[in-house]
Structure formats: structure tokens, C-alpha cells
Amino acid sequence: MLVLKYVKRADSCFISHIDLLRHVSRILRRADIPVKFSQGFNPHALVFFSSPLAVGVASIAEYLAVDTDMNGGELFERYNLAVPVTLAAIETFECGKNPNLQGKITAADYVFDTPFRQIDLSGFQIEYEKKGKTVIEDVSDKIYGSTNADGRFALRLASGNTSLRPDRILSELGKRLRTNLALSDICKTAQYVGTDGGFEDVDEYLKRV
């Protein structure tokens, strides 16, 4: 099993997860990557994604696992010849088994390119619409920390089973600034799997499995 780490940025941010699934099957076909198929009545390509990214949000840490006999270097090269730069692969990992990223990922880092440098996270509330009703939710337990590396404000948010959508944080920040912030001002920079009481960068995890 090979895992590609790829970016999703600029125009490609606006491609929804469902559309991305369709694109990947085309990318693999035009890249002529021999993907293995499941057995059974309705065979499907053995390709697995990390958790869906909200439409409009950029990322430099998306993952795509592909079951193929091809070697990592060749996959990387062929894949990159078959995608726009806005979906380019930046690294490959070879794994002994399916790393089950969707099931394992528990957190992700997002950089918010906004005038904020620091915010008070205790009792942080967001407001959103759900089935026509306005919901106010305290999400401070889903924010695992904040950093301010190279002057850019970043948050580590719950991802996976319980997740916190970065676009909801952004609209809250926008409200505080009384302006409309563009989703493309958010970028996912890393994803993590849960360890005993901590987080392990997916890159490290993939080197291990």
C-alpha cells in the first residue's frame, strides 16, 4: 500500500470531497497507475482518503492511500504528471498495510491567515445553522491548542469522529472583526493520529506502519 501526501490549494480548494473522489479515479486512469480492485460483484478501486476537507479550505497535508504494486517513486512521478499543480503530491510513504487514516486521525492543524495573533480559547463559542435552527456551541474542548509560529495564527482542532470545522471558527473570527473572511485564508498544515494522551504527526505514523 502506497500513501501519497498531496496539497489542495487555490482553485482546487473549491472541489468538493465527492467530486474529488471522481477526479482521483480519472487521475489514476490517465496516470496509468495499476490500482488493485476489490473482489466481488461490484469491484471498486482500492483507494482510501483521509477525512474530507471543507470546501474552500486549502491544505498542504492531505493523504491518499493506493493499493498498487507500483513503487513509490514511480507512483509519485506519474501522479504528478496527471494532476494540476494545485493538487500536487509532495511525498510518498510505503506501508505494509492499509493505514486506515480516516479511522485513526484525531486532530489537524490549521493556519488562519487573519489579523488575529492570539485569541482567548476558554469557553470559545461558535454559532451556526443546523436544520434551519441556530445552534450555539462551546467548542473549547475541541480546540487542542494554539500556536503563533512565524507570526501566523494556528489552531489544532479535533478531526475525525468528533471534529470541529475550521470554517466555523473562521466565521466566528470574521464576526469579531466585522468582516467576511475568505475560506481560502485557512490552510490545513498537518494531521495527527491519536497516541496515549498525545498526537503523532501522520507522516511519522506512516513511516512506522
Add this chain to the structure above:
Amino acid sequence: MNGYNDKLYKILADVEKPARYCGGEWNTPDMTKPRKADMCFCFPELYEIGMSNLGVQILYDVINSDKDFVAERCFAPAADFAQKLKEDNLPLLSLETKKPLKDFTVLGFSIGFELLYTNVLYMLDLAGIPFYAAERGDEYPILLAGGPCAVNPEPFADFFDIIVCGEGEEADLNILRIIADGRADGASKSEILKRVKGVEGAYVPSLHKDGEKVVKAVIRDFENAPYPEKPLVPNIEAVHDRATLELYRGCASGCRFCQAGFWYRPIRERSADRCAELGKNMIENAGFGEMSLCSLSTGDYSELERLEDILIPYCERKRVNLALPSLRISSFKSDMARHSRKSSLTFAPEAGTQRLRNVINKNVTDAELDNLAEAFEIGYDSIKLYFMLGLPTETDEDIAGIAEICKRLKGLYYLKRHKRGLNISVSCAVFIPKPCTPFQWEEQASFEEMLRKQNYLRSLLREIKGVSFSWHGAETSVLEAALARGDRIQSKVIERAYRLGAKFDAWTEQFKWDAWTQAFADCGLTMQEYTRERSVDEILPWDFIDTGVSKTYLLKERELGYKEKTTKNCREGCNGCGALKLGRCTVC
């Protein structure tokens, strides 16, 4: 990239399907190359519909493949996006470089359907461009229109500087060259238009004089005509999300109601080898999981077997589904059906009785319907049947014939499969007398009569189990008919209808019948004036276009129709329609 990108990204977060508006599709050509002129293809429908249009893909590829020109695209935005543009004071932008439409040298509208006319104005409005050619000075782009509606361009002639009648592959480039040269030597718009007037297929409404003819543009070497071997891969699911392979242009069947069948003459086929090469290249370059063979009557393609021999194994290896739509019953080959997905068969007998099928020259016989038994045998359980209501000379007996066909098919299915359960879906369009067909003089059935016919058929089909029935709205069909045979005055009607809120008229839920009836009335007109029968010596608005097919031939075909006599398929020999003067038919 210009300064609009950031502003656009801010809007995109708040609209439905933002990938409609951001471009960046795989196979987008180089947008940075030096150019003498640029053109933006404007398609007056949503992205997912426009991206399925083969004509646009072909012409986009032709222009971008030329060293001197660049083509971009723009589709009609949905209401939410249009609203945001207005709120943020942004003009309508091209997808590729986010450039305002106003700043292009040429805007090329592709108009494939009468119910898109108001959307042309909708796009111009959002782009900040005056509607009428006469109101646009040299500071605006030159506006070009083309596509199937150029069969009768009069209703929209006042909006455009140039209309391409016929096939655009060569004409568009020739026109673009003249415009680029003209702009380079400082010629005014009117001077440029004078130079364009001589190009084959170019109709310049402002300079056209009574009695002048415009000869339809035709690609003579269809075998080697350019084809988008690197098709754009749509960002979101398009209506036809696949590699589309055009096998031939024109149609040998000669159905008397069919505009495309007459308009695209002469009939020109591409060889199976060339088709297969194009098809494979499209799959290699785009990666589509589906390929469809597209022509007016695909099953009649003379090298179909050879093509299948190459493509079926190729597609199996690549895990590509080879779809073979719109088969004619007479060309049904169970072999072909065996290799395609067994979801549903599609057939178009068009009329319920042999008599009426003779009138319209739809050469499908009752005996051929029985061939469908083979399909049931190999596993098909559902079938879609297409018919038309309101055809010339139609009686209630002909309508009842549609129900009879359904019963007959159910019987055949039972014989072969020893069980019930065949699903039949009957879809009925409304006959619309279209220009350049033998029925161009016919009256369209009145609105009330159409409803009566639809209700009658519905009552008959309700009694047969497993049959579902859908039909085209009588209102949209009346409007389509009125516009199809419209004249110059109609530009005022279209503008009025747009001002009254009509747009996206092809979408049932957005269709505003009241706006249209009021628009006609405000201009002192009625739709009935346009749907009435035309006398044969009347000068018709589209008579100035020389389509190759002579008026005498159309009249002769009409008379044969009334006599319930058929005309043979052109593959059995030329019927002398006249199209040969524009190029060779490769099938007879």
C-alpha cells in the same frame, strides 16, 4: 492573474457548487502565451450543462491550438452567484484568468436552444455590456453567436455583430484573424465587420441587404477535422461527464421533423480507425471512466462493427464504460447491447402507428419493434420510449398506437422471460415545426389541443401496468415554436421578457409563462402569429441562409409526407437534396 482572484475567492465560500466558477480544470491550455486576440466562449447555461457541450469543447480546442489566439470560457452563473457579483460590484469574469468579459477582443456565444435567448442578455447584463449591437461602440468586444440556433438567427440578430451560420471550426478562426488584423491596424468596428462579411458562414446583421444569401459553413475534410483530444475535465459532475466521440455529422435517415438531420448535411463520416484513435487519446489524456459514441443515429454508422472491435477490448482493459446511446430500433444489434451496461434500452419510434411514422419518415416498422425481443432475452428489464405528440396529420388513433406499442412490448417480454415486470417509460415531446425541415411551414397544435392529446394518452397509459409517462410542458413548447420561427422584431420581445424576469427558461421551475405572454403583448404581438401555418410562398425569416438543401426538396418531402410515402435512407443512394454542392456525402 489579475486582481479579481481574491475578490472571487471571498464570494465562492458562500455559493452553491463554487467549483463552477473557479476554472483550473485539467487540460486547460496555456493561458499565458502571446496572442493577437482573445475570445471568451460564453455559454448561456450553467457550468455543468455547458461543459457537456461538444461544440464548445471543439471550438475551444480549435482556437487554443492556434498559435495566435487564446480562448477562455464563461457560463451563465446560478442566481446565488449572480447576486454576490452584484453585491460586491464585480463584473462577470472568465473562468481561466478571471478577466472581465468586457475586456476581451471577442465574445462568442454558443446558442443551442431557443429557451436560452434570455440567458444571453442575463450574461451581458452581468458583464456590463449593452444588449444591442447598435449601442456598442469600438470600446466593447465584438459579439459573435453560433450554434444550432443559427439556423434562424433573426430573433437574436440585433444583439450580435456577427453570427456564424453552420460549423464554426474554420469560420471562427477566419473571423478571428480578420478581427485581430483589423484591431492591429486600427480599423473601426464597422470597418472590421465589412471585412468579415465575405467569410463563408458569416452573417453580419447590420450590413445584410435584402436578397443577399449567407452560405452555411461546412467542414469538408471531416476525417481530419480538429477534435478535442485533450478535453477539459469538469470540476464538478457535468450532465455528460465522459469522453464523447463524434462519429459523423449529418444523418442519412431524413426524418422530416428533425432540424439537425437537415442542417448538418452533407453527411460526413470519420473512419473507425481515426475515431478509435481520438477516443483512446481522450481517455489517456482525461481519464474519463465512460465513453459515448455520439452522432444523430449512432447505430447507422457504417464502420460501427470495426469501431466496436477496437474500442470494446480497449475499454474493458481500461475499465471504461462504453455507452451506446440513442440506438435506432432498425439498427439494433444485440451484439452491441450485449457489451454495454444493461441498465435501460432507449428507443425512439416517435409515432404510434406505421401510418404516422411514414408521414414523418421515421423508418421504424412494427416488425422491427419485435427485434427488441432479443434484448429482453439477454437481460434488459426496462426500456425508454420517445415519442412526439402533435405531429402533422396526427389523429387520436395514432396516439392510441403509442399505448398499443407498450402492450406489444409487454407481450414480447412475457414470451421471452415468462414473467411480467418490464418497466416502460414513455416520454413525449411536443412537435415543434422547425426551420430548414420539410415541416417548416406546419402549424403547431394549439395549447389547448396539446393538453387534450397529453391527457388522452395519459388516460390510455394509466391502464397498462409498469408504464410511466412523462411529457414536455405545452407552454414551453409553444414558446420554443414561436421563437424558432421568429423574426427580427423578436429581439424586443426577448429583451422585454428578460426585463420582466425571464431567464433560465429551460428550467421548468424557473419558467415564467406570464412574463413571456406579456412580453409578446407589450410588443404588439402574440405567439400564435408565429405558431400558425405558413403559406409556401411566404418569405420566411431564415430563407436567406443557403443550407445546401433546396426549398424545392423540402417541399417535395412535405408532399410525400402528406401522401404517407417514405424516402429511402441516404445510405441506399442519394435522394438529391442539394447538400452535395457544399461538400461530398461520404455515405452514398
